[in-house]
Amino acid sequence: MIEKLKKILALIKKEFIITWMDPKSRRIIIALPIVQLILFSYAITMEVKNIDVVVVDQDNSTESRELISRFDLSPQFRNIYRVKNMKQMQNKLDNKDANMGLYINNDFSTNIISHTPTDVLIITDGRQTNSAAIVAGYVSQIVSDYSQEIAPTNGVKINVVTRNWYNPNLEYRWFILTVIIAMLASVITLILTALSIAREREMGTFDQLIVSPLSSVDILAGKTVPPLIIAMALTCIMTFVIKIFFRMPFEGSIVLFLISMFVSLLSLVGVGLYISSICRTQQQAILGVITFMMPAVLLSGFISPIEDMPVFLQYLTLLNPIRFFMALTRGIFLKGMNFADVSMNLVPLIITATITLSLACWSFKKRQN
Amino acid sequence: MKILRALVKKEILQIVRDPSSIVISFVLPLISILIYMYGINLDFITVNVGIKNDDNSPEIAQLANSFGNSKYINSEISDDMNNLTQKLIRSKIKGMVVIPNDFSTKLEQKQSADLMVIADGAEVNTATHLQNYILQISNQWLASSKYAQLMSPQIVNPQIRTWYNQDSNGYYFILPGSIAITMTLIGILLTALVVAREWERGTMESLLSSNVTRMHIVLGKYIPYFILGMLSMIFNLILCIGVFRVPFHGSYLVLTFVSSLFLFASMGIGLLISTVLKNQFFASQISIGIGFLPALLLSGFVFPIGSMPEILQYITRILPPRYFITFIESEFMAGTVPSIAIKSSLFLLILGTLLFWAVYKNTDMRLSND
Amino acid sequence: MDTVTIEHLTKNFRGMTAIDDLSLKIEKGKITGLIGSDGSGKTTLIRLIIGLLLPDHGKISVLGLNPETQKDELNKKIGYMPQKFGLYEDLTVIENLRLYADLKNVAHDFEKLLEFTNLKKFQTRLAGALSGGMKQKLGLACVLLGSPEFLLLDEPSVGVDPISRRDLMRMVRDLISPETTVLWSTAYLDEAHSFDTAVVLNQGKVIYQGKPYDLAKTTEEFENKVIDLMGGYRKTKSRIAENYIPKNSDVEYTVVADNLEKLYGSFYAVKNNSFKIKKGEIFGLLGPNGAGKSTSFKMMCGLLKPTSGTARIMGVDITEDPENARANLGYMAQKFSLYEALTVKQNLDFFAEIYGIHDENLKKRVDEIIDIFGFFQTRKQKSGELPLGFKQKLSLACALIHNPPILFLDEPTSGVDVITRREFWDHIKSLAQKGVTVLVTTHFMDEAEYCDRISLFYKGDAVAIGTPSALKNKVRAKSMEEAFMKLILESEK
Incomplete structure (x- = not known):
């Protein structure tokens, strides 16, 4: 047994020397994800900011100018372009020089003074429907606030008081960081595992391994551990970077985090090994990785929530390790998930890991014959 | 060549x-x-929400129900706050709405009534959507409820058109x-x-x-x-x-x-x-x-x-x-x-x-x- | 008139001198053989001549052109066949020919070449599926397209059987015009002996240039003279064998092939192959490229599942218990298959460990191997950067590292210089005396003489089995090479 472990250890050591001792390789594995982590977390937000508005003010009254100034004062809005007519407005919007249009009729001030309900026309750009909806939300809020102020009497009203748990200021960055950590770790794990066997096949070294007294399980074990360790180290470094750079809270337990990470990455290693067991060349392996990864990332729930998908897809995502990996990082970082909460997410991961690893083992053995 | x-x-x-x-x-x-x-789906999201209604006026029960009638919300009415909190941690629900026990009283007295929303801030996008949905639904309810005549009229109404993609x-x-x-x-x-x-x-x-x-x-x-x-x-x-x-x-x-x-x-x-x-x-x-x-x-x-x-x-x-x-x-x-x-x-x-x-x-x- | 004039050429790689103040003239219209020990700078010199590498110092003039600045013009006049020839393995024979014909802008007239190379039948086969000898012939055919003025061949005959080697030689001699200059690097001294001029390199310097016939009248003599030039070879006791610890076992026949057969579709790659090798015997598998030697080899060590039959290593069935069977095996593949990204020492460490040598034993054993094989200088170099001969040496070292009672060596001496070849065989013979069973393939007929018994393979069949002298007597041949040709010819009938 010890003898066997020593052999596997030798395999692991070899893998480390190849992927880790080479400075070029090290830079790719560590530096690339860290740069991406910082870049993405600064860049990505679902909020819409710096909105440019094109305005046609037919009324040109104190009241209309007051309404327009509300946009100027709102932090989400940037430039206000005043144009003469609808045609010019259309032109601005067509060319995407402005993100939305505001059209005020010439009876605006008259109506307000006489307390007659009046309309203002808001035009959003449906070429990006998600941004359009968010912009429409902002505008409604501004207009309705204005409307409230000029209302003659104080009526009843519902105030919605919101408390955002786990992330009181709704920092988008906190959300996206937990997503990116999981995503980057998954990408590296998949690439490392899927490519390493394909590369040995192409180089001919794989035959040399098979001729040795190592069993296929030994070889697979030797291929499983190094990417696992590298990806875990990478995740820890990224976590550290996050703490330093973004002062993000880490509510949960480190031990649970390590366990979750281990199980998640293990199931991804299984996927990577399975891909590499069916590929002859590195070209095929890399195409295999992307064919798995693209759906897995898109269906992980970070762009669009899982609950919103058709039932069939929801079931399919149960097999998606990236989904649970993200849920776990988010839960542990922000929500301080306890053991019971974590284990609910671990169960599907353990099942996937078992399936993918045995599948890899089986297909690997089959290939040998 | x-x-x-x-x-x-x-x-x-x-x-x-x-x-x-x-x-x-x-x-x-x-x-x-x-x-x-x-x-x-990037436009609207269906959110699972827990509703806790502490106001026992029948009018307000309607409000509690009206959340579930919206296509944006799957509601679950419960009195057990601990249970809801547990679900929030496990992401079974993404937010809670708490209607305080003096909600109807305040409305009767022509005052502003507070509606408490607790959102899962870990999922920022959903939390933002949720807040907007609740605001919209509760205002709609108010306009159709018996308190409607107590509301001040909305003078400026935004008419929103989406160009290039009407629907x-x-x-x-x-x-x-x-x-x-x-x-x-x-x-x-x-x-x-x-x-x-x-x-x-x-x-x-x-x-x-x-x-x-x-x-x-x-x-x-x-x-x-x-x-x-x-x-x-x-x-x-x-x-x-x-x-x-x-x-x-x-x-x-x-x-x-x-x-x-x-x-x-x-x-x-x-x-x-x-x-x-x-x-x-x-x-x-x-x-x-x-x-x-x-x-x-x-x-x-x-x-x-x-x-x-x-x-x-x-x-x-x-x-x-x-x-x-x-x-x-x-x-x-x-x-x-x-x-x-x-x-x-x-x-x-x-x-x-x-x-x-x-x-x-x-x-x-x-x-x-x- | 000289095709190549080189003056005071120097080339360094990361502080190591590959070419050292070398001056050389290569005569037009002659075949010049380039010989020298592994790592003596043959490949580097050829690459410098055609401008694939740039010199650090010195002047090169090729066909009146400067390869440094006029590489494009030079390319039009030369034909270069690199060691790892650039055939597209996923293209067919004819597609490769067409591609290189188009690149050289010559007509698609391959009749004569296909005839010469015997590749006519295989036109639509993928180049990757050809045997080693056929690949080399196709590579040479591609290079000969467009009748280049200057032909540079970097070890074209590595891993090629004697018959194909003759074909290669014939192709060059018959298909070029008398004005064509040929620079032919080779490890086969019989080849070099037949050339017009021989250039011997050692440590980046020319140590001999002249007519091979002037140096020695016969091939054997020539070989000895060249060895002397390169510093001489003293036969020493093989320390590998000295330190070998024999494994006790009462199995008489340590390697047994039992009706091994491999069927691809309706084509028998190996057919009804049976033999028994006694403990301590050197058993040679000989035969032309593509005869099924490597396929047999792969089946014997469990890399390939036989269609029927099996093999037993130390009495253990390879198909039933591959792990235990392989524990007794040292295997050296035909193609270099160690980790190119690892250094020499790291490779040795790795293979020692996976064969169960650990801790103090590991260090001792690896140091010993480094010493015996002379890896001390190169131990920290990545194995992918080593010259071919060094790679082979390292492969052998890795196969031997765990003292296996059985050695499978698939063309161990291909691409190895003449001195190292002798060392290899010293080790092999001494190990056999200590009781190691050796199964070996080779294309050097002089090496075949060292085998205790030989199985001659042709078209998937063992056409003759016996001691070298028995085989020679059978067809009344003087040399092993002659016996080889005659036996194959006979089985054709």
Whole structure:
């Protein structure tokens, strides 16, 4: 047994020397994800900011100018372009020089003074429907606030008081960081595992391994551990970077985090090994990785929530390790998930890991014959 | 010319022999369009919400029920706060609405009544949506309730129109946009290994000692994969317009032209990686690392570029999909907008040419000393 | 008139001198043989001549052109066949020919070449599926297209059987015009002996240039003279064998092939192959490329599943218990298959460990191997950067590291210089005396003489088995090479 472990250890050591001792390789594995982590977390937000508005003010009254100034004062809005007519407005919007249009009729001030309900026309750009909806939300809020102020009497009203748990200021960055950590770790794990066997096949070294007294399980074990360790180290470094750079809270337990990470990455290693067991060349392996990864990332729930998908897809995502990996990082970082909460997410991961690893083992053995 | 033709022919034969690249050119678009069509929803979200009603007036019970009647909310009415909190931690629900026991009293007294919303801030987007939904639904309820006459009239009403896409159908923009993401990947991945492969297998040494010039080698890689990429692009468009019936208001000619510029630029990235690294293992890592995630996250497809810090907005300028997404969304929904089409083409052309030049410059015609 | 003039050429790689103040003239219209020990700078010199590498110092003029600045023009006049020839393995024979014809801008007229190379029947086969000898012939055919003025061949005959080797030689001699200059690097001294001029390199310097016939009248003599030039070879006791610890086992026949057969579609790659090898015996598998030697080899060590039949290593069935069977095996593959990204020492460490040598034993054993094989200088170099001969040496070292009672060596001496070849065989013979069973393939007919018994393979069949002298007597041949040819010819009938 010890003898066997020593052999596997030798395999692991070899893998480390190849992927880790080479400075070029090290830079790719560590530096690339860290740069991406910082870049993405600064860049990505679902909020819409710096909105440019094109305005046609037919009324040109104190009241209309007051309404327009509300946009100027709102932090989400940037430039206000005043144009003469609808045609010019259309032109601005067509060319995407402005993100939305505001059209005020010439009876605006008259109506307000006489307390007659009046309309203002808001035009959003449906070429990006998600941004359009968010912009429409902002505008409604501004207009309705204005409307409230000029209302003659104080009526009843519902105030919605919101408390955002786990992330009181709704920092988008906190959300996206937990997503990116999981995503980057998954990408590296998949690439490392899927490519390493394909590369040995192409180089001919794989035959040399098979001729040795190592069993296929030994070889697979030797291929499983190094990417696992590298990806875990990478995740820890990224976590550290996050703490330093973004002062993000880490509510949960480190031990649970390590366990979750281990199980998640293990199931991804299984996927990577399975891909590499069916590929002859590195070209095929890399195409295999992307064919798995693209759906897995898109269906992980970070762009669009899982609950919103058709039932069939929801079931399919149960097999998606990236989904649970993200849920776990988010839960542990922000929500301080306890053991019971974590284990609910671990169960599907353990099942996937078992399936993918045995599948890899089986297909690997089959290939040998 | 003859040499170039021979190199292109050779590459095409190789593509045909290992059909994995052909498969990827058509399977990846299919998978991705299906996912974007059925799995991604960027417009409205259905949120699971727990409702706790502490006010026992029958009027307010209606309010509690009206949340569940909205298509945006799946509600669950419960009096057990601990149970709801537990569910929130486990992400079974994404928020709670608590109606305080003095809610109806306050309304009766013509005062503002507070409605408490607790959202799962860990999922920022859902939390924002939830807040808006609750605001809308509760105001609608108020306007139709017996308290309606106690409300002050809304004088200024915003009338919101969505241009270019009257029904705000998200798929009209998601599907064309997804083409840009898929095609970036295909452009980069198809080409990222092909030069490195020749170095690793030793065929490059033979080419370098034949009559082949640097331009031959570069074009000999660009042309065949460009053809394959364009076929994939056409397949994407057929799926999008023909099968999923996304209305197309633009010009096919302009679309083809800008698409080919976009592909030219994307392939430049892959070929540059391959030419510089000369090693398939590294080339694979880099191409996935910089091909997939930046295209998805920084191209403005899901996350608006306008909201990024200015420096990062400049960084996105090196991403071909950035231009192509703006262009293709506009071309589909608004028809050809000359300024957008020209600007995108110009940037893609510059980017593609720069990359081409870099590939050309980095194509070694001798062995290196390593 | 000289095709190549080199003056005071120097080339360094990362502080190591590959070519050292070398001056050389290569005569036009002659075949010049380039010989020298592994790592003496043969490949580097050829690459410098055609401008694939740039010199650090010195002047080169080739066909009146400067390869540094006029590489494009030079390319039009030369034909270069690198060691790892750039055939596209995923293209067919005819597609490769067409490609290189188009690159050289010559007509698609391959009749004569196909005839010469016997590749006519295989036109539509993928180059990757050809046997080693056929690949080399196809590679040479591609290089000969367009009748280059100057032909540079970097070890074209590595891993090629004697019959194909004659074909290669005939192709060059018959298909070029008398004005064509040929620079032919080779490890086969019989080849070099037949050339017009021989250039012997040692440590980046020319140590001999002249007519081979002037140096020695016969091939054997020539070989000895060259060895003397390269510093001489003293037969020493093989320390590998000295330190070998025999494994006790009462199995008489340590390697047994039992009706091994491999069927691809309707084509028998190996057919009804049976033999028994006694403990301590050196058993040679001989035969032309593509005869099924490597396929047999792969089946014997469990890399390939036989269609029927089996093999037993130390009495253990390879198909039933591959792990235990392989524990007794040292295997050296035909193609270099160690980790190119690892250094020499790291490779040795790795293979020692996976064969169960650990801790102090490991260090001791690896140091010993480094010492015996002379890896001390190169121990920290990546194995991928080593010259071919060094790679082979390292492969052998890795196969021997765990003292296996059985050695499978697939063309161990291909691409190895003449001195190292002798060392290899010293080790092999001494190990056999200690009781190691050796199964070996080779294309050097002089090496075949060292085998205790030989099985001659042709078209998937063992056409003759016996001791070398028995085989020679059978067809009344003077040399092993002659016996080889005659036996194959006989089985054709």
